[in-house]
Amino acid sequence: MALFVQKYGGTSVGTVERIEMVADKVKRFRDEGHDLVVVVSAMSGETNRLIGLANAIQETPSPRELDVLVSTGEQVTIALLCMALEKRGVSARSYTGSQVKILTDSAHTKARIQDIEVEGMRRDLAAGRVVVVAGFQGVDDHGNITTLGRGGSDTTGVALAAALKADECQIYTDVDGVYTTDPRVVEDATRLDKITFEEMLEMASLGSKVLQIRSVEFAGKYKVPLRVLHSFQDGPGTLITIEDEDTVEKPVISGIAFNRDEAKLTVMGVPDIPGVASRILGPISRANIEVDMIVQNIADDRTTDFTFTVHRNDFVKAQDILRQVCTELGAREVLGDNKIAKVSIVGVGMRSHAGVASKMFDALAQDNINIQMISTSEIKVSVVIAEKYLELAVRGLHSAFELDKADTVSE
Amino acid sequence: MALFVQKYGGTSVGTVERIEMVADKVKRFRDEGHDLVVVVSAMSGETNRLIGLANAIQETPSPRELDVLVSTGEQVTIALLCMALEKRGVSARSYTGSQVKILTDSAHTKARIQDIEVEGMRRDLAAGRVVVVAGFQGVDDHGNITTLGRGGSDTTGVALAAALKADECQIYTDVDGVYTTDPRVVEDATRLDKITFEEMLEMASLGSKVLQIRSVEFAGKYKVPLRVLHSFQDGPGTLITIEDEDTVEKPVISGIAFNRDEAKLTVMGVPDIPGVASRILGPISRANIEVDMIVQNIADDRTTDFTFTVHRNDFVKAQDILRQVCTELGAREVLGDNKIAKVSIVGVGMRSHAGVASKMFDALAQDNINIQMISTSEIKVSVVIAEKYLELAVRGLHSAFELDKADTVSE
Structure with missing residues (x-):
């Protein structure tokens, strides 16, 4: 007898x-005696339909009115799900975000939750x-x-x-x-x-699009056990949870993430x-371009090479900015690779x-894959390689770290 | 410079x-300097689409959840209209019923307004x-x-x-x-x-489907000048308003209403x-059948004929009930005509x-139309005739009371 919060996404509630x-x-969960709070998204396609109506009027509508508009999507789903539950003899009651109430700041279309009333x-x-x-x-x-x-x-x-201090937050989706x-x-x-929250954060932000990053951060912060399941x-x-210190045997590597959406830029010479890094990255950030990896190497006594990656969509814009910066700094040249x-x-x-x-670098070397950049954190090692080697690299690493053997990842 | 409340119905906001x-x-009204509160319906078809989704789940869904569902229809329209206004440089802000707030009783799907917060x-x-x-x-x-x-x-x-003590409530619709x-x-x-509120009430309830009856009652009660216009x-x-006592010349008749949806039932003999009327109408009302006209004639010393009309859809059901009642009362027979x-x-x-x-009866007699029932109120005379004479009767009366002469109805 537990309290579960279950979330069903748009495709899980996409039709009646x-x-x-x-x-x-x-x-079935109710029949087993569990208490349930169910969170639902808009029926798949509905949010896009509503945004389409808005865009037929204005390209960039008022964020306040956009929120009034798109919030109807989930409101339709909560009512329909309650009807379906009541049809099955399950007593249910729907709540909009306002009704709960889920208090947020006023940043329309990207608000942050500040407080939730739980009494009701x-x-x-x-x-x-x-x-x-x-x-x-x-x-x-x-x-x-x-x-x-979104998400x-x-x-x-x-x-x-x-x-609600629920026993588990279950995210139902289209993967198991x-x-x-x-x-x-x-x-x-x-x-x-x-998997731990930290690992999941690294996996999610690196391209395993199962869960919204913010929800994982949130779950980690409040230590809410999070489970991803197939609808x-x-x-x-x-189960995404805090690190279990009792576990003696722990796999060294939990997973391999990858991302094809990046481009690399280098300012040579x-x-x-002091202050060079900010003179390079300042104009990039003022242009609202997000930077991912940053690597700086000393080339000789008086000059250095400065490399970073951006989203591939921002490649041309970033290159233009850097050419300007290169001249101002008296640097040698700008190289780019998308x-x-x-x-x-x-x-x-x-x-x-x-x-x-080193085991990772060995595995890549065995496949003759050249490493262009390296970046590390406590629980992650990232490398940049030529895009054409991506699949080869992922398969090689998956095998080298024995991730294909299910028993290494069981609890 | 006035304060107008304008209402636009579903067909007036049916598309972007x-x-x-x-x-x-x-x-245009804003440019003329007027203050405006605009009330909108759901885009035409939207309410039916939503009810269709509900009915795909349950024939009679929970009224509470049905309200959560269908109220999204108007919420979409308020957001879109605000966007369209802001696109035109008109500052606007949308409110749901809850946000205003329009306080009602808890009778879901047929709630009555109790209070409105006007400060916001x-x-x-x-x-x-x-x-x-x-x-x-x-x-x-x-x-x-x-x-x-609905409506x-x-x-x-x-x-x-x-x-808001507005100067006028303008109902925009698809008639002028x-x-x-x-x-x-x-x-x-x-x-x-x-036209006066009272006349409009008689016109509306008798089949001139321009305005919802309840809104006319409401307008009359609070003396809100109401204007029906083409969108x-x-x-x-x-303009629907209170009776103007200064007007010396007033047309005797403002309009002619008619209704084909009724059926007539008579219990003979x-x-x-005492108590016969309630023994006849009691079972009818307990079966949720609404009765419109009621006429009772004394036939001879000890018996009477009792006639009333119901909606045509209820004709068969009412006839079945009356046959039972007829036996119990020892009446002679039940006659019906739909x-x-x-x-x-x-x-x-x-x-x-x-x-x-008598002018009305004369006009009908001249067209050889037999009157089956008569009912009168202070500002209305109704007759029941054979359906086949309906158009003939309406045209004859329209001409007899000179309603075709526009000047008789001008202010």
Whole structure:
């Protein structure tokens, strides 16, 4: 008898038939005696339909009115799911973000949750009702409807779980868990039973698009056990949780993430004087270009080479800015490459294991893959390589770290 | 410089293009210096689409959840209209029923307005903003979303006008005013410049479906001048207002209403003893059948004939009930006729003019139309005739009371 917050995404509630399937699932949990708060997204396609209506009027509509508009998407779903539950004899009650209420700041279209009133939900749960909450939305302290930005329903789920001190926040989606790497690249990729918040953050931000990053941060911060499961297939999914210190045997590497969306820029022969990095990156950041990896090498006594990566869409814009900066700094030249890919190995286990990085570099060398950049953190090693070697690299690393052997990743 | 509450119905905001046209219209009023509160319905078809989704799950969904669902329809329109206004440089802000807030009782799907908070709207108006309000919806004092029932956006408009003490509540629709009778039946039907609340109530309830009856009652009660206008054609429309006692010349009859939806039932030879009427109508009302006209004639010393009309859809059901009642009462027989129509002449002028009824009967007699039932009120005379004579009767009366002469109905 536990309290679960369950979140079902847009494809899981994409049709009336699927909403009925979700209701069946929720009923099974109720029949087992669990208390449930269910968070739902808009039916798939609905948010885009609404934004299409707005854009037919204005290219950049008022964010306040955009929130009024798109928040109707989830409101439709909560009502339909409650009807489907009541049809099955399951007592249920729907709440919009305002009704809960999920108090946010006033940053329309990308609001942040500040507080959640739990009294009403607790009363409903005590009365045996399933509480159905519209994801992705809240209300500011002037009563304006706000939204948390795309994918924000995951965040709603985690925030509710934290506020209600739920036993688990279950994110139902169209995959059955988090994998050691993308199964479309490595056939032997295996589902992880368990992964830490930190690992998941590294995996998510590196391209494993299972969960919204903010929701994982949030879950980690409030220590809400988070489970990713398939909406319509039974299975344990992947539990994302705090590091279990009792576990003696821990896999060194949990997974391999990769990203093809980056481009690399290098300023060669930069005078090696203080303040150079900010004179290079300042104009980039003022142009709203986000920088990912940054590497600086000393080339000779008086100059240095400065390399960083940006999203591939910003490549040309960044190159133009750098040419200007290069002249101002008296640097030698600007080099660019947008045919690169980033590959990262992620795992909390590497903290206590020496030689993880060198094992990675060995594996890549065996496949004759040249490493262009290296960046490391406590639980991750990332390399930049030529894009054409991406699949080869991921498969080689997956095998080198024995991720294809399921028993290395079980609890 | 006046304060107008304007209401635009579903067809007037049925597409993005029409919403843009409404925005043009609102901008013109703003440019003339008027303050505006605009009430909108859901885009035409949207409410039915939403109810269709609900019915795909349940035939009779929970009224609470149905309100959560269908109230999204108007919420979409308020956001889109605000965007269209802001695109035109008109400052605007949208409000759902909850946000206003329009406090109602908790009778979901047919709630009644209890109170309206005007402070927020007054602040917006003072700041030069157009206030755009979702029609048809409110909130009960537990924060539950309620709806006023179909057509309830008119009521929202009138209620806001009353609460804000607006100079006029303008109902924009797909006709350019209230006519002396249905122009599809009488080609010479003319638009009324002015009509009283009482006349409009009689006209509306008798089949001139221009305005929702409840909104007219409401407007009359709070003396809110109500004007019916065409959404996309210029013109003065019809002003519905209190009786103007200064007007010396007043037309005897303002219009002719009719209704084909009725059926007539007669219980013949009912013992003429006290309590008979309720023994006949009690079972009818317990079966949720609404009764319109009721006429009782004394047939001979000890028995009476009892006749009433019901909606044609209830004819068979009512007949079955009456057969049972007939046996219990020892009455002679039950007669029924569902090929009837009701025709009414309406006008506050008839209060002070004798002979209006006999003029009506004369006109019908001249066309050889037999009158089956007669019912009168202070400002109306209704007759039931065979349905096949309906058009003939309406045209004859329209001409007899000279309604085709526009000057008789001008102010």
